[in-house]
Amino acid sequence: DAGVTQSPTHLIKTRGQQVTLRCSPKSGHDTVSWYQQALGQGPQFIFQYYEEEERQRGNFPDRFSGHQFPNYSSELNVNALLLGDSALYLCASTSQVQDVLTFGAGSRLTVL
Amino acid sequence: GEDVEQSLFLSVREGDSSVINCTYTDSSSTYLYWYKQEPGAGLQLLTYIFSNMDMKQDQRLTVLLNKKDKHLSLRIADTQTGDSAIYFCAESDSGGGADGLTFGKGTHLIIQP
Numbered sequence: 001d002a003g004v005t006q007s008p009t010h011l012i013k014t015r016g017q018q019v020t021l022r023c024s025p026k027s028g029h030d031t032v033s034w035y036q037q038a039l040g041q042g043p044q045f046i047f048q049y050y051e052e053e054e055r056q057r058g059n060f061p062d063r064f065s066g067h068q069f070p071n072y073s074s075e076l077n078v079n080a081l082l083l084g085d086s087a088l089y090l091c092a093s094t095s096q097v098q099d100v101l102t103f104g105a106g107s108r109l110t111v112l
Numbered sequence: 113g114e115d116v117e118q119s120l121f122l123s124v125r126e127g128d129s130s131v132i133n134c135t136y137t138d139s140s141s142t143y144l145y146w147y148k149q150e151p152g153a154g155l156q157l158l159t160y161i162f163s164n165m166d167m168k169q170d171q172r173l174t175v176l177l178n179k180k181d182k183h184l185s186l187r188i189a190d191t192q193t194g195d196s197a198i199y200f201c202a203e204s205d206s207g208g209g210a211d212g213l214t215f216g217k218g219t220h221l222i223i224q225p
Contacts (some may be wrong), residue, residue: 042116053167055210100207105152
């Protein structure tokens with residue numbers, strides 16, 4: 001049973017560029033959340049998607065946007081990249097009847 | 113706003129017990145979690161506790177919750193080298209992290225031979 005899968009695992013961008021990260025939830029899960037983990041910090045909540053809509057959002061600017069597809073997979077888009085966007089981006093999935101999140105291994109973004 | 117605090121480092125000898133502490137500020141925290149992160153990996157859920165519980169035990173792991181003091185601890189019995197990792201405490205007002213989990217900065221557990 002595959003868990004949460006994310007792609008790509010690593011990528012390098014330059015300031016001002018745009019990036020798209022992808023996530024496939026664990027089988028049976030329909031809700032996807034995204035977190036940003038800067039070096040030496042705990043993860044910070046970006047937003048959560050359920051039924052193809054953004055349900056909750058953390059304290060992140062509009063440059064961060066997302067999408068959920070009918071198969072429950074999700075994308076995180078970041079526009080106008082800043083050096084400070086360099087981080088590990090974690091995707092987590094759950095279902096409406098569960099109390100816990102299952103995390104993927106993350107996508108490490110480096111902005112130069 | 114909501115805040116979760118943890119000490120940054122803990123060093124223990126192999127075979128001893130490790131106790132990792134966490135404090136939080138949100139009075140409406142309902143779910144409290146412990147996650148483990150190994151180098152280059154994502155987060156692995158270790159255990160979680162509801163705010164109406166005082167203690168939860170799961171094999172080598174014991175979680176204690178003092179809701180009055182907003183203090184959570186994770187005890188790992190018979191610590192092994194494989195327990196070396198960063199341990200994150202997190203809280204949420206709702207199950208499944210619907211409103212987002214708030215994490216601490218993590219405690220680096222260092223195992224001495």
